[in-house]
Amino acid sequence: MKTFLVALMLAWAGAAFAHCDTLDGPVVTSARKALDSGNLNPALVWVRAADEAPIREAFAKALAVRKGGPAAQELADRYFFETLVRIHRMGEGADYTGLKPAGETHPAVAAADGSLRTGKLDRVDALVMERLRAALERSFHEVIERRAAAKDPNDVPAGRAAASAYVEYLHYVERLHDVAESPAAHGAPITHNHKEPS
Structure with a gap:
């Protein structure tokens, strides 16, 4: 029980x-959009206003390092994803235990996300x-x-x-x-x- x-x-x-910890979850998806567009705002919605400074710093570093080629881009992206998820979880009072592989979503969360997509x-x-x-x-x-x-x-x-x-x-x-x-x-x-x- x-x-x-x-x-x-x-x-x-x-x-x-x-x-929020998964590589296909909403936080990392927003981080990818931010990195690809150069616009940090999609990622900022996942952290408290008081926590923006380290996100802005990590974003600037990631954008600079991404210019070093595919391997550098992969490393920079991972760094930014981890920073954003860690600070997002910290703002919730939750521990950061690392990024989880894509597809590791709880059935209830998958159903909830699906309901928002279908409107049902x-x-x-x-x-x-x-x-x-x-x-x-x-x-x-x-x-x-x-x-x-x-x-x-x-x-x-x-x-x-x-x-x-x-x-x-x-x-x-x-x-x-x-x-x-x-x-x-x-x-x-x-x-x-x-x-x-x-």
């Missing part, structure tokens, strides 16, 4: 992070709702089953298992609600404020 919850939370934030939400809806419903039902039924197995007040281990399942279920439902109410900003933590049973 915890694994699915983490996957859900990261599907829109973490997966988006990973998408069906694929995202089906992907997310199917998994949400299945995970919600598993979590709910686990609480019911563990409570049924914990009828004996002297069976502390069974009671603990029931309490643990209950708390996980509440956290899960609360986080789903919080995400639905206000999707986390790219990289923002999601908090919970439920009361433990007394």
Whole structure:
């Protein structure tokens, strides 16, 4: 259950992070456009205004080095891609773990990007709702089953298992609600404020 919850939370934030790290993701695609056109603006949209200076510096260096031939261009481009992605992630409070190969996009992110291209939400809806419903039902039924197995007040281990399942279920439902109410900003933590049973 915890694994699915983490996957859900990261599907829109973490997966988006990973998408931003890929060589075919939106950050590197914008960096390529900037380098090819000589116009930095497509790349600047991916960093905070306060972080523009190192991007401008890396861009100027990359443009200068690119003139040294194909090998120099490849090296300069890679340097600029890495700098832009690193500073983009830093602005989100995320670690930079290097550029990822093209094609390593999370299915939820691919569906979300596809929905924006087609103007239709069906694929995202089906992907997310199917998994949400299945995970919600598993979590709910686990609480019911563990409570049924914990009828004996002297069976502390069974009671603990029931309490643990209950708390996980509440956290899960609360986080789903919080995400639905206000999707986390790219990289923002999601908090919970439920009361433990007394």
